[in-house]
Amino acid sequence: MNKNYLALVTEEYEPNKFSRSIKTKTLGEIPENYSLVKVEYSSLNYKDALTARGHKGIARNYPHTPGIDASGIIEICNSGKFKVGDEVIVTGHDLGMNTNGGFGQYIVVPDDWIVPLPSNLTLYEAMCYGTAGFTAAICVYELIRNNIKPETGKILVTGATGGVGTIAIGILSKLNYEVVASTGKSDEYEYLKNLGAIEIINRSELEESSKKPMLSAKWSGVIDNVGGKTLSNLIKSVGMHGCVCVLGNVSGDYFETSVYPFLLRGISLIGIDSASKDKNLRDDLWIKLSKEWKIDNLVDLCRLVPLKNLDEEINLILKGGQKGRVVVKLWD
Numbered sequence: 001m002n003k004n005y006l007a008l009v010t011e012e013y014e015p016n017k018f019s020r021s022i023k024t025k026t027l028g029e030i031p032e033n034y035s036l037v038k039v040e041y042s043s044l045n046y047k048d049a050l051t052a053r054g055h056k057g058i059a060r061n062y063p064h065t066p067g068i069d070a071s072g073i074i075e076i077c078n079s080g081k082f083k084v085g086d087e088v089i090v091t092g093h094d095l096g097m098n099t100n101g102g103f104g105q106y107i108v109v110p111d112d113w114i115v116p117l118p119s120n121l122t123l124y125e126a127m128c129y130g131t132a133g134f135t136a137a138i139c140v141y142e143l144i145r146n147n148i149k150p151e152t153g154k155i156l157v158t159g160a161t162g163g164v165g166t167i168a169i170g171i172l173s174k175l176n177y178e179v180v181a182s183t184g185k186s187d188e189y190e191y192l193k194n195l196g197a198i199e200i201i202n203r204s205e206l207e208e209s210s211k212k213p214m215l216s217a218k219w220s221g222v223i224d225n226v227g228g229k230t231l232s233n234l235i236k237s238v239g240m241h242g243c244v245c246v247l248g249n250v251s252g253d254y255f256e257t258s259v260y261p262f263l264l265r266g267i268s269l270i271g272i273d274s275a276s277k278d279k280n281l282r283d284d285l286w287i288k289l290s291k292e293w294k295i296d297n298l299v300d301l302c303r304l305v306p307l308k309n310l311d312e313e314i315n316l317i318l319k320g321g322q323k324g325r326v327v328v329k330l331w332d
């Protein structure tokens, strides 16, 4: 096939030195059981920013097009599993890692990765959620599966103004949970209250260490985007049979804990891996996001940015400065 398209490309110009720019690429042949998707929208996640500046732990080979999310239209499907013109979502798996991702106008992906767009969702709304929203949905699913109910107690969400945090607060509030939001942005309290948080704490409170192995019980569930010292500390305040979803590392990769919260309160730590969720659960959660979990003001939480302006948004998310979600528009 001889079709040109535009994509953001990160290149390694010297060992471990990277640059990025918009380039013209050319599509090759579409393998058996793969589809060609014309990408209408993508979205910006923290992981995309890491590969956009070069990160061999996530994307081994360069030149590389980041973007772990895409929503768009089937142009070619050799297996007949999808029809030309079908609207679809692709998130996670290997997209934007060792497979060129959604920051290009076309992606070529295995049919198994493709989720049909639920009827109550637009392609734009799907990327308002993106991997961040899908990950938030997995966390909510895990809390429910572990018997954490609105009447069980408060849910703490750390990294609250970020992509996952924003959507998690939106879904939990919609489901009548009482959410406490932890943020480093003192000027965004109003934003978090409008999302549905009943209480807001400054993230520095969760960074203060205590020598005690346990503290008074405050949270019935936690969605933690942050890791590091914050995670070490908040584990001490999880109540009886509480549950912590561990999904992010913006402040650190390692944490410490004693065994006491596990032995005396029976708490659970649940690891969240959004990239490799099985197809049935993936399809079900996207349907929930389009129906009973759909956030009423979803599109108000997002900014639409053309591909050519993505560079500055990447720099901002790397500094922890983004609020809500950035949706990327691939075509003018």
Ligand SMILES: NC(=O)c1ccc[n+]([C@@H]2O[C@H](COP(=O)([O-])OP(=O)(O)OC[C@H]3O[C@@H](n4cnc5c(N)ncnc54)[C@H](OP(=O)(O)O)[C@@H]3O)[C@@H](O)[C@H]2O)c1
Residues within 6 Å of the ligand: 044, 045, 046, 047, 131, 132, 135, 158, 159, 160, 161, 162, 163, 164, 165, 182, 183, 184, 185, 203, 225, 226, 246, 247, 248, 249, 250, 251, 272, 273, 274, 275, 317, 319, 320, 321, 322, 323
């Ligand atoms: N496990 C999975 O499957 C999965 C899926 C998606 C994302 N993730 C991970 O989840 C995390 C959040 O992703 P995201 O896309 O929501 O990122 P994001 O939009 O950049 O949000 C991260 C938020 O964390 C807070 N933060 C930033 N730097 C911090 C620091 N040094 N210490 C404490 N808090 C800090 C900020 O919120 P405040 O200013 O409000 O505190 C920031 O907005 C990332 O680590 C990402 O890699 C994992």
